Amino acid sequence: MSFLLPCPYCGPRPVDEFACFGEVTNRPNGPPTLAELTEYVYFRDNVAGLQREWWQHRAGCAEWFLATRDTRTNAVSDVSVPDAARAG
Amino acid sequence: MRLGPQPSELLDRSSRVIFTFDGLAVGGFPGDTIGSALYASGHRVFSRSFKYHRPRGLLCCSGHCPNCMLTVDGVPNVRVCVEPIRAGAVVEAQNVLGSLNRDLLSVTDKIGGPFTPVGFYYRTMIRPRRLWPLYEKVLRNLAGLGRLREGAGCERRYDVEHRRARVLVIGGGRSGRAAALGAATLGPGVVLVDEGARLAGAELAGVEVLAPGRALGIWEGNLVPVDCGTTLYRFRAERIVVATGALDQPLLFPGNDLVGVMLPDAVRRLIRDYAVRPGDRAVVLAADERDLEVADDLRAAGVAVPRAVDLRSDPLGRIEAHGRRGRVHGVVLDGRRVECDLLVVSAGRQPSYSLLAQAGAEVRYEPTRGIFVPGVLPDSVEATGSVTGEGCGTVNPYRADTGTGRHDKCFVCVCEDVTTKDVARAVGEGFDSIELSKRYTTVTMGPCQGKLCQLPAIRLYARTTGVGEATVGTTTARPPWAPVELGLLAGRHHEPTRRTSIHFRHEEAGAEIMWAGPWKRPYAYGEDPADEVRAVHESLGVIDVSTLGKILVEGPEAAALLERLYPNRFADLKPGRIRYGVLTTDGGRIMDDGTVARLRDDLYYVTTTSTGADAVTAWFEWWNAVWGLEAEIVNVTGALSAVNLAGPLAREALARLTEADLSGEAFRYLDAREIEVAGIPCLALRIGFVGELGYELHFPSPAGEHLWDRLVEEGATPFGLEPQRVLRLEKAHIIVGQDTDSESNLLSAGMSWLPKLDKDDFVGKWAVEHFAEREERERLVGFTMVENVLPPEGAQVVIEGRPAGRVTSARRSEAVGAVIGLAWLPPERATEAGTRFEVGIGRRRYGALVWNGPFFDPGGERMRS
Numbered sequence: 001m002s003f004l005l006p007c008p009y010c011g012p013r014p015v016d017e018f019a020c021f022g023e024v025t026n027r028p029n030g031p032p033t034l035a036e037l038t039e040y041v042y043f044r045d046n047v048a049g050l051q052r053e054w055w056q057h058r059a060g061c062a063e064w065f066l067a068t069r070d071t072r073t074n075a076v077s078d079v080s081v082p083d084a085a086r087a088g
Numbered sequence: 089m090r091l092g093p094q095p096s097e098l099l100d101r102s103s104r105v106i107f108t109f110d111g112l113a114v115g116g117f118p119g120d121t122i123g124s125a126l127y128a129s130g131h132r133v134f135s136r137s138f139k140y141h142r143p144r145g146l147l148c149c150s151g152h153c154p155n156c157m158l159t160v161d162g163v164p165n166v167r168v169c170v171e172p173i174r175a176g177a178v179v180e181a182q183n184v185l186g187s188l189n190r191d192l193l194s195v196t197d198k199i200g201g202p203f204t205p206v207g208f209y210y211r212t213m214i215r216p217r218r219l220w221p222l223y224e225k226v227l228r229n230l231a232g233l234g235r236l237r238e239g240a241g242c243e244r245r246y247d248v249e250h251r252r253a254r255v256l257v258i259g260g261g262r263s264g265r266a267a268a269l270g271a272a273t274l275g276p277g278v279v280l281v282d283e284g285a286r287l288a289g290a291e292l293a294g295v296e297v298l299a300p301g302r303a304l305g306i307w308e309g310n311l312v313p314v315d316c317g318t319t320l321y322r323f324r325a326e327r328i329v330v331a332t333g334a335l336d337q338p339l340l341f342p343g344n345d346l347v348g349v350m351l352p353d354a355v356r357r358l359i360r361d362y363a364v365r366p367g368d369r370a371v372v373l374a375a376d377e378r379d380l381e382v383a384d385d386l387r388a389a390g391v392a393v394p395r396a397v398d399l400r401s402d403p404l405g406r407i408e409a410h411g412r413r414g415r416v417h418g419v420v421l422d423g424r425r426v427e428c429d430l431l432v433v434s435a436g437r438q439p440s441y442s443l444l445a446q447a448g449a450e451v452r453y454e455p456t457r458g459i460f461v462p463g464v465l466p467d468s469v470e471a472t473g474s475v476t477g478e479g480c481g482t483v484n485p486y487r488a489d490t491g492t493g494r495h496d497k498c499f500v501c502v503c504e505d506v507t508t509k510d511v512a513r514a515v516g517e518g519f520d521s522i523e524l525s526k527r528y529t530t531v532t533m534g535p536c537q538g539k540l541c542q543l544p545a546i547r548l549y550a551r552t553t554g555v556g557e558a559t560v561g562t563t564t565a566r567p568p569w570a571p572v573e574l575g576l577l578a579g580r581h582h583e584p585t586r587r588t589s590i591h592f593r594h595e596e597a598g599a600e601i602m603w604a605g606p607w608k609r610p611y612a613y614g615e616d617p618a619d620e621v622r623a624v625h626e627s628l629g630v631i632d633v634s635t636l637g638k639i640l641v642e643g644p645e646a647a648a649l650l651e652r653l654y655p656n657r658f659a660d661l662k663p664g665r666i667r668y669g670v671l672t673t674d675g676g677r678i679m680d681d682g683t684v685a686r687l688r689d690d691l692y693y694v695t696t697t698s699t700g701a702d703a704v705t706a707w708f709e710w711w712n713a714v715w716g717l718e719a720e721i722v723n724v725t726g727a728l729s730a731v732n733l734a735g736p737l738a739r740e741a742l743a744r745l746t747e748a749d750l751s752g753e754a755f756r757y758l759d760a761r762e763i764e765v766a767g768i769p770c771l772a773l774r775i776g777f778v779g780e781l782g783y784e785l786h787f788p789s790p791a792g793e794h795l796w797d798r799l800v801e802e803g804a805t806p807f808g809l810e811p812q813r814v815l816r817l818e819k820a821h822i823i824v825g826q827d828t829d830s831e832s833n834l835l836s837a838g839m840s841w842l843p844k845l846d847k848d849d850f851v852g853k854w855a856v857e858h859f860a861e862r863e864e865r866e867r868l869v870g871f872t873m874v875e876n877v878l879p880p881e882g883a884q885v886v887i888e889g890r891p892a893g894r895v896t897s898a899r900r901s902e903a904v905g906a907v908i909g910l911a912w913l914p915p916e917r918a919t920e921a922g923t924r925f926e927v928g929i930g931r932r933r934y935g936a937l938v939w940n941g942p943f944f945d946p947g948g949e950r951m952r953s
Contacts (some may be wrong), residue, residue, distance in 0.1 A: 002307040004324075014250075014309065014324070021710060027674070028854070037854050041675040056706060064713035074308055082713050 021054035123169035124362035139505035143414030145347035149354030164234025256325035263473025264331030305567025342495035343409030348416030367430030375436035436482030445565035503534020588634035589792030620807035628735035630804035637701025643719035655843035676855025734782030776951030778815035874935035
């Protein structure tokens, strides 16, 4: 784990400056069943391949952003600030 | 033994340098290495081997093989063949009992043969099991390399430096230097790393030279740590040029580890660099032109060379070295014996591709040349020079006859003392993949990390199993490529200590200081923390709570954000009012707690636990990124200090320092006011932090000591963390992380009043709803001990002789007159006050009684007064 991650504001920085919050999950829109809630809280796809993830440039600008990472090679593509945050 | 001046020698003969070797003075010239000076002084045995304690002498003379590892100035495993000479150095033999020339442990070589095959102790010494500690003790004494002095880790300081390079060239040979100079013509940022000392201080136009420096590996993102002794440079390189060259490979034949058996490069270095005559009579077995030149060098140095064989045209059928007391005495070539004291052998040169393989290059076998070469390279990595295979090639290095056992041992791996027999045995036992065999025999796992044994092992393997070298393949190349001190990898301790702005006042007051997460905090100021508890109950106390997390949440949708983050309501909180809040995750687990004060319609001031500040800030920011609300989150923990002034006299004392109206009507319980105290603008929160009338003052950190001093002058007794814990426990306040864990939820922690389930949504709402439907498993509840015994935190709750829960907090309370605490109990035992259970302390059990609500001042009159 020493790859470079491109922060949308600071550019490519060593991955140790970032905190990874794991793969993007879909929070249920309405009250979920127990199965749906369990699925959302505890289960992850854990793919070997492209994965959309939350990252924060914690030791830098502190921005939260989304990145697509290939979990096999750590090649990062498509880094973006979430639409919701940009609006705010 | 020293020759006359050589054209390219590195010596400065105008002065002498003296050091000691096992107590005897040894002299050399500046420019020598410790190894070359020892060799020039007639020393031939440099070490004893790992397992058999066979005498070993210089083999590669280039810092790769384990043969010259000595202890220098207390540092074990220094390869003296590349360690620059220095005056007064204390050089000692290691891994010997007795002396290098008479090592009593070498008995393992004579009689150990049948008892020390590969995997011997895994198979033999496991029974009887109870004897393993004894076996281990004996083996640890016999095996291993060198000894660390006690406290050695504290003697040297190691640092890490993060650096960038446009082009990082690894290897300072001809190709490496050319690549560096070429890159330098295109711009700055070129760094050349070479493991030898000879490039130290070298001037290369536009190139920064780091020598001696060892590139330890290539990690993803082109990260290359470079070991420069006591500094580790972590290079990020845009481009990496690997010019690590190729290494002479040993030839396999019985007696191939005898002192006096040397690789051609070693001989070349001794003569050309250090002007040392390596021996009197030499036999040269050459694999290429380069090796044959060594015969000329030897003759020029006055060494007799009775035979020089070109193995390409004259492939010998059998080679066998004969030794006397571990030193080569003659060699038998196809039945003809030649006397010699130096046997120069090479199976040819193999590219040192390891760094390239780590970077992701494929490695393929070239059958015509008998070597492994790097194939397609990753984008930003290049190779130049002989590491690409240029000018390399080997002859079949396998000359051993393992069938009869009449001969001396034939070593595949001199680091780990692995013989050809061991490898054959491993194959016979079914370890038929190179990776498995490596782990079983430990071949390539020693100090040289396969530099001199990987290729011979692969070839031996290919021959034993009957498949080709290409099928056997190589083992995975892993860092570190060069040996590195653990201290360098650990670096200096860089965990910052956090101190509050008032910290030094606590030290001056004689407080006992303790760690609290990253913070240093006072445990208590006096001998007995109970004195400080009493002061708070009876008159006035003050505690430094600057460590609390402090977060400002501001914006038109600040209220909406908090409303969705917290289980309870904050939108209806009136400006100037405070409410307690607990954060939960969507899994319903308790994350943190603290107070939330609304300062304006669009501005909230949130406090968190001392250790939760960063996590809560990140948590707020993340949800805000998800929801995209118009709210700004600012962590002001470091900018603001805070003290909590508590006790019956708090109002009068504070009134003497402020003009603000502190009356019960103007400044009610759970009010937040911006007031000036002793000239300092403060945010004053009237909360029941420790259960007494209290004001928590938050103010700019630089005023910390000033305000503290004023409050102490007004009669406030400083109290520490321990009295605070007693005071808060008396109120049955929970400590998140102490009384709760990652399984605790609001309902089980006794806070079912807190979540407002009629809200549309909040983080954790659905989980809380499901918890409410589910059968309760355990509940956090207060208890008092029947006798005056203090259970340790974590003590077991015992009901009807079975473990049924645990104690999470317990303290002696003078005010309550009993030992009080919090514990997790089965719900049916937790509801009724006075229900008896037992707590296991040591081997005994003591009675305890369930207590509901606060232990002290249950109505909360004191803090509301």
